[in-house]
Amino acid sequence: MPELPEVERVRRSVEAAVLGARVERVRLGRRDMLVMPGDPEGGWSRASRDALSKPKRYRASDLLAGGTIERVERHGKQLALVGEQPVGEHAGGEAVVLVHLGMTGQLRAMPNGTRSPGDHVHMTWWLRSRAGEPTGRLIFRDPRRFGGLWSLPTRAALAERWSELGPDALEITGSVLWSRLRARNDQPKRTSIKAALLDQRVLAGVGNIYADEACFRAGIDPRRQAGSLSRAQIDRLAREVRFVLARAVAAGGSTLRDYVDANGTAGEAQLLHAVYGRAGLACVVCGRPLSSDRVAQRATVWCPRCQS
DNA sequence: AGGATAGCCTGCGGGC
């Protein structure tokens, strides 16, 4: 569900709510939503999730209990709660909980006196201020369970994990995108430009909505072979990726159905979409009906006149 | 190598 703009809005709102908070206690509702180091690779697949359903040991401190939340970071569509253990035998130690929201995941700040949603809440952190006053809870909720939580021991482990992703799409440049679209032997990628934009190893943060929006603004048919685009077209595309993402962040993200930030606030970036969800409607530039098809296994919309 | 397919889940809207 959420792409980079929505995840960035979640990051900001979670950070505002929990920065510096002390984690009094935690509760993990579903063990299979958590992946620990040494668990079956990734934890995404059905097989590895099944393996996780067996009871497996984790300490509350692996989920930040007893520590303070020092930062909330984002790379692409992934979030990380970075904690420190200020006192005790693990003083100075780190812990990181990486959060992927998948399609329907939410992180919500629940102030004192508010009630958490009654369903699909998989993880709760009870928080206190630095002064020790209870301030509320942070919850992770995910009806479809396509998201998940990964416990990592250190920020170095987080950096290593994020190094497997491409550069954050908010900062993608034409020259970096150009080089990422060629394989090792300088062979241009044969895959469609849309599939390449969706590949988180190429660049991190673009999903189905913003891939279509960026291609539209760049005048590029999403079905075009990635390696067939000129350097000038890649420069333009990188610029439009940055533009549509930054503009959507400023508009609060796209709320199609589920997305809200940590405070429950919906976004308005969906009002800016020129092609996503507008198959068959008139192109906002030329007025011709927008075409649609499945590209890279995803519903895709483009203008047959403005994009080539 | 990269495309196509199926699968992981729940919930919603449309058509009947």
Place this chain on the structure above:
DNA sequence: TGCCCGCAGGCTATCC
């Protein structure tokens, strides 16, 4: 009102 179908912002495993 209810049932069935398709579809959804992400990502993976498997097969060709």
